[in-house]
Amino acid sequence: MIDFQTFYALQQLYAEYVAVLDNREWDKWPEFFIDECEYRVQARENHERGLPLALIDFESKGMLKDRIYGATDTMYHDPYYQRHVVGAPRILSVEGDRIRSEANYAVFRTQPSQLTTVFNVGRYLDEVVRTPDGLKFASRVCVYDSELIPNSLIYPI
Numbered sequence: 001m002i003d004f005q006t007f008y009a010l011q012q013l014y015a016e017y018v019a020v021l022d023n024r025e026w027d028k029w030p031e032f033f034i035d036e037c038e039y040r041v042q043a044r045e046n047h048e049r050g051l052p053l054a055l056i057d058f059e060s061k062g063m064l065k066d067r068i069y070g071a072t073d074t075m076y077h078d079p080y081y082q083r084h085v086v087g088a089p090r091i092l093s094v095e096g097d098r099i100r101s102e103a104n105y106a107v108f109r110t111q112p113s114q115l116t117t118v119f120n121v122g123r124y125l126d127e128v129v130r131t132p133d134g135l136k137f138a139s140r141v142c143v144y145d146s147e148l149i150p151n152s153l154i155y156p157i
Helices: 004-023 026-032 044-049 061-074
Strands: 033-043 056-058 083-088 090-095 098-110 117-129 134-144
Touching: 004 026, 004 083, 004 098, 004 117, 004 134, 026 033, 026 061, 033 044, 033 061, 033 090, 044 098, 044 134, 056 061
Parallel strands: 033 134
Antiparallel strands: 033 056, 083 098, 090 098, 098 117, 117 134
């Protein structure tokens, strides 16, 4: 059985993560991860078949920081806002300081003077570790349900 403190801490991690993204506080995003981490955005079909192809596949916090630099300082795109809705995490296992969990998510995108659209829907598959600074992601795999992503994926999911 999972204790309430672990569940609450995990739920807070998820809530803080999406608040940072929704508030466009991009420099804070990599700090949710340990240095040697994994962040992947992958189609459900490839994930279920065990195929490695992913839209994004990063292997360290340094790569996350590079992505933020690229997205904010070198890319040009029409402005838009993201809003995440995340379900309660489901804890799959706890082994020592490691928690395996998953949660459904939906990301909505709003461009100025346009209707809001559903941008991406799927589930987070996470491995979270306890650190002296609180819970951090060792791995976050965003498995999206759609086969197509409108336009391009610029900001983290």
